[in-house]
Amino acid sequence: MSKLTRRKSMEYIKKDYVRTRTMPANWYLSSYNYKFNITHMQPLREKLKQKKIVxxxxxxxxxxxxxxxxxxxxxxxxxxxxVDLRETGRVATYTVAYIKDPETGEVQEKPIVCAQLDGSDTSYPTQLNPDIAFKDTYVGMPIKVHWAENPEGGLMDIEYYDAVEDNSKDIELRKD
Ligand SMILES: [Zn+2]
Incomplete structure (x- = not known):
């Protein structure tokens, strides 16, 4: 099927519907429970329990x-x-979150990163080691998984990501 005919067949044809009956009703969206299917993640969950990533x-x-x-x-x-993945990866992108301490009221600047593991084509939002400041975060920053003490088979088993030494040469200053 060519691109043109496919687009044509997908075109929305508006029909004139005859209104038969109306009745007043409410739709409480806030009271909905969403069911999130994670059965497709089962092999990953088993691996996470062994501190392994797939x-x-x-x-x-x-x-x-x-x-x-x-x-x-x-x-x-x-x-x-x-497929097996390594524990290492890079910061694909990041942003800053201002989080208020509920006790002291002090506002903290925290980086929220999208981590892309080596061997994966996608990234996901997660956290860095709380000791890493926002100003020290950058795109392409090498990171490594910091495991939770007792993995339970969920994404939270990756507690956060530690920074690892950046040995890339492209940011070295030229010495002329
Ligand atoms: Zn595909």
Whole structure:
């Protein structure tokens, strides 16, 4: 099917519906409970208990998702290949959060980062070691998983990420 015909077939055709009956009603959105299906994460959860990380790979485009996704948004197929990932990665992007201490009222500046593990094509929002200041955070910063003491098989087993020494040469100053 060409691009043109596909677009045509997807075009929305507006129909004139005959209004038959109306009745007053309310829709309380705030009282909804959302069910989040995590059964596709089961192999990852088992690995996390052993302090190991796996990502889910799409066998159509070979992209690796961490955290695992139910469907590959590009290929519209279920990723079904589990691949081992390293504990190391990089900061893909970051932002700052101003968090008020509930006791002292003091506002703290904390970096919130998107971490991309080595071997994965996606990143996810997480936290750095609380000792790392926002001003010391940067895109491409090498990081390493800091495990929780007793992993329970959830993403929270990765308590936060520690910074590791950056040995990349591209930021060295030129000595002319
Ligand atoms: Zn894909």
């Amino acid at each position: 990502g889910l790979q799409c066998s159509s485009c070979n992209r690796v998702f961490f955290p695992p996704r139910i469907v590959c948004g590009k290929c519209m197929v279920k990723p079904d290949r589990w």
